[in-house]
Amino acid sequence: MAAEMSGGDLSRLRQLNALSVIKVLQGQPSLTLTEVAKRTGLSRASTEDVVRELLQKGWVAEAGATAGGVGRPARRYRFRADAGRVLGVDIGGHKIRAVIADLDGNVQHAARVTVTPAMGRLERLEAVDRAVAESLEGAGLTGGDVWASGVGTTGLVDGAGRVMLSEALPEWTGVDLAAHVRRLAPAPVLVENDSKLAALAECWRGVARYAKDMVFLLAGLRTGAGLVIDGKLHKGFGNASGEIGALPVLGWIRAQEHLSGEAGDVFAAAREGDKAALAAVRRYVKDLALGASALVLTLDPQMVVVGGGFSRSADVLIEPLRRELDRWCIRTPEVRMSALGDEAVVLGAVRLALDDVEERLLDGRSPLVSGL
Amino acid sequence: MAAEMSGGDLSRLRQLNALSVIKVLQGQPSLTLTEVAKRTGLSRASTEDVVRELLQKGWVAEAGATAGGVGRPARRYRFRADAGRVLGVDIGGHKIRAVIADLDGNVQHAARVTVTPAMGRLERLEAVDRAVAESLEGAGLTGGDVWASGVGTTGLVDGAGRVMLSEALPEWTGVDLAAHVRRLAPAPVLVENDSKLAALAECWRGVARYAKDMVFLLAGLRTGAGLVIDGKLHKGFGNASGEIGALPVLGWIRAQEHLSGEAGDVFAAAREGDKAALAAVRRYVKDLALGASALVLTLDPQMVVVGGGFSRSADVLIEPLRRELDRWCIRTPEVRMSALGDEAVVLGAVRLALDDVEERLLDGRSPLVSGL
Numbered sequence: 068m069a070a071e072m073s074g075g076d077l078s079r080l081r082q083l084n085a086l087s088v089i090k091v092l093q094g095q096p097s098l099t100l101t102e103v104a105k106r107t108g109l110s111r112a113s114t115e116d117v118v119r120e121l122l123q124k125g126w127v128a129e130a131g132a133t134a135g136g137v138g139r140p141a142r143r144y145r146f147r148a149d150a151g152r153v154l155g156v157d158i159g160g161h162k163i164r165a166v167i168a169d170l171d172g173n174v175q176h177a178a179r180v181t182v183t184p185a186m187g188r189l190e191r192l193e194a195v196d197r198a199v200a201e202s203l204e205g206a207g208l209t210g211g212d213v214w215a216s217g218v219g220t221t222g223l224v225d226g227a228g229r230v231m232l233s234e235a236l237p238e239w240t241g242v243d244l245a246a247h248v249r250r251l252a253p254a255p256v257l258v259e260n261d262s263k264l265a266a267l268a269e270c271w272r273g274v275a276r277y278a279k280d281m282v283f284l285l286a287g288l289r290t291g292a293g294l295v296i297d298g299k300l301h302k303g304f305g306n307a308s309g310e311i312g313a314l315p316v317l318g319w320i321r322a323q324e325h326l327s328g329e330a331g332d333v334f335a336a337a338r339e340g341d342k343a344a345l346a347a348v349r350r351y352v353k354d355l356a357l358g359a360s361a362l363v364l365t366l367d368p369q370m371v372v373v374g375g376g377f378s379r380s381a382d383v384l385i386e387p388l389r390r391e392l393d394r395w396c397i398r399t400p401e402v403r404m405s406a407l408g409d410e411a412v413v414l415g416a417v418r419l420a421l422d423d424v425e426e427r428l429l430d431g432r433s434p435l436v437s438g439l
Numbered sequence: 440m441a442a443e444m445s446g447g448d449l450s451r452l453r454q455l456n457a458l459s460v461i462k463v464l465q466g467q468p469s470l471t472l473t474e475v476a477k478r479t480g481l482s483r484a485s486t487e488d489v490v491r492e493l494l495q496k497g498w499v500a501e502a503g504a505t506a507g508g509v510g511r512p513a514r515r516y517r518f519r520a521d522a523g524r525v526l527g528v529d530i531g532g533h534k535i536r537a538v539i540a541d542l543d544g545n546v547q548h549a550a551r552v553t554v555t556p557a558m559g560r561l562e563r564l565e566a567v568d569r570a571v572a573e574s575l576e577g578a579g580l581t582g583g584d585v586w587a588s589g590v591g592t593t594g595l596v597d598g599a600g601r602v603m604l605s606e607a608l609p610e611w612t613g614v615d616l617a618a619h620v621r622r623l624a625p626a627p628v629l630v631e632n633d634s635k636l637a638a639l640a641e642c643w644r645g646v647a648r649y650a651k652d653m654v655f656l657l658a659g660l661r662t663g664a665g666l667v668i669d670g671k672l673h674k675g676f677g678n679a680s681g682e683i684g685a686l687p688v689l690g691w692i693r694a695q696e697h698l699s700g701e702a703g704d705v706f707a708a709a710r711e712g713d714k715a716a717l718a719a720v721r722r723y724v725k726d727l728a729l730g731a732s733a734l735v736l737t738l739d740p741q742m743v744v745v746g747g748g749f750s751r752s753a754d755v756l757i758e759p760l761r762r763e764l765d766r767w768c769i770r771t772p773e774v775r776m777s778a779l780g781d782e783a784v785v786l787g788a789v790r791l792a793l794d795d796v797e798e799r800l801l802d803g804r805s806p807l808v809s810g811l
Contacts, residue, residue, distance in 0.1 A: 304772065314729075
């Protein structure tokens, strides 16, 4: 039974169907039309329609046929993860990372350039240029091959990809990162705060894959947060969500001061039972937990994920943190340490770029950005 | 051009179309099929299909026909807001409210029973029974005529309609409100925390109608919060969102202590320039703003709406509150006083019940709950 629908209904439906076919093909070596129809719940005719369109647009390719029980072998189709590439960039105080990934999000080449927190704007942007150039070269590509770029940075970012406010990096407030990266790869550039991107990565490929509501804590030389609500990154009306550190009573401003000197040394000493080090870690965790409790009491999330540089010291951090959260929260969520570590932000940047590519598919636009 | 679709695709699409036709008819006296098709974007044939089904189910009725320019007059259709009724109940420390509303959410009859915070469980439930009975009687209905009930209460509520924790009311923890109200009206009963329902009401009929992200502050003898994120009430994983009051450093536990005696008197004295009263209001606002800033910094909402008993004193509250929020927040959202006042919670309860009725429509179930 087929209902008559207007052109608008239909084209939206086709786009949704196209995306569900792609989602089904992603992560599978290949599928037959029958298998695609079964997994998407679409009719055979709709499936044929959608696959034909995706073949034309280059998102899907024919894979080798397999012999069926009787008759001619069924044609198989695969998602062309290699049809396009995205660029992910993480601009931090100590390192710049750039990666090239395929449309499944698998990293093809990763580059890393060492910087220092004291570096000025121009020097840091030059390091970005080098990291991006190295990642492109390593993958055998040029900037024109990139379908979309995602960029993570410390500080607050506006909707146009400009840094609105950065206290951690000198001369960083006001940098137009979108424009800068667009000069290296002319595809659309999405820029986002690093804690937000790490949150996105944890829900995509990290320990929060099955959590719809999640608070990500960046625990390191800076303390920050990223929120995923109802499966979506919560940016906030002015892109300034998760900024609980601005409230002095919640302790994040002073948190890392307790770990005087090299934080890594303090954690190592605490691990060996050094009393002064244990007390310092306890004071740090108390402050970290105060701000984290404000986030948890506000949102009542399913999970808290701790990432950032200090997440390497999970063994001495996680139990005290759980205890402190228990002290303040009405319902203490599951607390997990990030398994992505230093890669979280750049992976989140890749996810941000892939989201943009998929949105263009939904809009019916070609994934290839030609002539930009 | 019509695409072939599977039965599953189609029935979901029909339900979405039915809901969009109802949304278009709601709030209009009546529309012709041509008008419905134009406003929904559906084809003429789909519109006819959907309207026929809604006529059969009793959601839509024919209205008088209007003469067109030439030919026979076009038939007009109207949403049957009077086809069903929902019950809304607000169980507070000082008052129990019960209202009967039609499917547009217009209140048909409202009842109010005075109670005291010290009353025990049985006495308070008895007052609920009286308020519900009075509202039904006033509307000329019996419990069997109710399509769904929404109930608001202080305290934390679980997903099954039981009070998990109430510190404000004696013997209230553990009360199974859903079961109790179902005895009065056998339709589905939804129970929710009162601040959450007030937030819902503000986004539906209050000052936050155009805000997608909103924080509602209950400012009164108790302080509480309700959150609307991306247009939806954010309940939290364990239905415990917005409970920032649990964190002592955020000031909500002590906030109302500054208004010793009758808060209304303090506000009145402050209004007349009494210095001690002004200082007391200032201390109250400082504590209210501390917790509110934690919510705002977490979510970066578009708007903060202040409701509850104290919102009657907007003239002495709102400017100091704005100033305090400015002090702590990175981006101070628009601050508005509730225009719904004491009616917010019971209106939110009506909205909750209507949401349930609409969900049943989407599921393809009949709105009438027969034989329950």
